[in-house]
Amino acid sequence: MTHIATTPGLFPLPDDAKEALSDLKGHQKGDLVSGDESADVSAVYDDVREELVAAQQDAGLDRIAEGQGRWDDMLAHPLTVHDNVSPGGIVRYYDNNNFYRDPVVEGELTFSGDLAADLEAAAELTDDLQAVAPGPYSLADLATDDHYGDEADFQAAVADFLAAELEAFPDGVETVFLLEPSLVENPPGDGADERASDAIDTVASAVDADVVAHPYWGALDEKVHAHLLDADVDAIGYDLVSNHDDNVYNVAEYGTKDSVALGVVDGQNTLVESPDTITERVDWFEGRVPNDFEDVYLTPNTGLFYLPVNRFEEKLQALGAATSDESVEEAEVEA
Template sequence: MTQIVATTPGLFPLPDWAKDELSDLKGHQKTDLISGDEGGEIVDAYDRAREEVISLQQDAGLDRVVEGQLRWDDMLAHPLAVHDSVETRGIVRYYDNNNFYREPVVQDDLTADGDVAAELDAAAELVDDGLQAVLPGPYSLADLATDDYYGDEAAFLDAIAEFLAGEVEQFPDVETLFLLEPSLVENDPDDGTDERASEAIDAVANATDADVVTHTYWGPIEEKTYAHLMDADVDAIGFDLVSDHDSNVYNVQEYGTKDDVALGVVDGQNTLVESPETIRDRIDWFEQQTNTVYDTVYATANTELFYLPVNKFADKLESLANAADLEEVEA
């Protein structure tokens, strides 16, 4: 019998009050600052916002609760954008949408700085069980950044993986780690790099005892890249069924997948709220098409959720949780 686990890939929208308060405190649009350099009032605002989004997930009944990544104005580039060895330069388009981030240019040795771990430590005080960590996958983080230090693409990817693994080693106990890898779709690695990307993911996954999900989105992964990703020691691979369900199913039909799977069954960029029944139908369809009963299905949004208005974001969390409850009722 499949266990349905309701969760998200994180990167939540800031509560409306927090947007206003942080804008007033900083005197301009909210921008990320290195933890510790933020003023006390700013830290307090983020703390209260974190408490709010964690309570929202708990009240909705999600099986996995994330910290929310509310400080991540640079989205997946955040862990580098706040690092002492990185200079943030001009504004760059975040993949092919209307969001932007500051280009992180690596200029010195990357060592784990504990920024994400500190956020998780704060979240762990509010979550008794079911805490889930969120990180950019190493290939996507390397893709979003510019190397001005290591001088070699392979060495840079290895350094990013080592940096993320070091960060993971500082995490408190978490049940699940979501590694977000949209660049595997958006900037398909060429021959050789696809294998190195899989090895980099493997290096990060091996830094934790938690269940690791490599979540991909905005389309299907190219076949050769997917075949290499299957070699990574992760517990589940994520598929964006919202963007392209047929091609994602084809990869699984041709190459198989892990015993667990993450399914992007809620649109993280559209305000239409899916019903629990629709979510369950999408999960059931995937199992039927791949002729597999999975040990665990992580039912999740296909993308990060910062694109959504707060009220629609909250409604989608409830739908995900209620879809998992439907499984329990029908079992």
């Protein structure tokens, strides 16, 4: 079993970047609703990427996310920058008051390449690159369809769109986190749960990397979890911060993939977990399920953009320390 320290990306912008963007003719992060930002703005985001990658490397994380500094919307970004999508206003809410845009799909979801371009740049900075993308169920759930006309057809189109985006990822991508909070917050019903699994399968099958389907803000309904097990993903995420009991129940009762991602750090709370606390949460989970996992990804349960930059960095350090301490202990045993 290998413990891998990582994150689901979605990092806060460094303070100096916020100031620089504000100075550039009043540009703010929320103003980015297309992929055609100016050269000066692009240069700021290039610096942000380098800073976010360096912060993860300094913390000793095993997988390095690009950081999604350019993302105007923390889930719907691939649609909000698409030529055939109106980005919409900030009106979309989950029950826990997280805000997103309401992108309106007005034409065919053709290939964009926006995600791949950012990852190409990040691949120059690390050999342990992890990609982050919204899952097809959540992306379709957060969007409004004014083109395809049928819910099932729209979800399939979103899945095909994301599959093409992932297929263009650079060879250096080791892992892909597909973020699927809507599977918990707005779970699909009978029939739709199987379609959601098929959509995730379509996206995951498009990339030659380990794929993690990562729901969060709770636990999956039993039937949704069962269908997700049929998708061609390498690991499923379990949010032990929001609902550890039901997530353990799903795994103990119904099984899971050969690998898992465990949300053991609170991505929305400024209280910084100690490495010992992280290790205890992992041990608690592993002691209550019968599985012998190949890989266990240790991660915040959500993206970290909710946090002040200093707390974000401290949480990275705690994650890195949790697995580096473990590596030292293993080396001492082998010696």
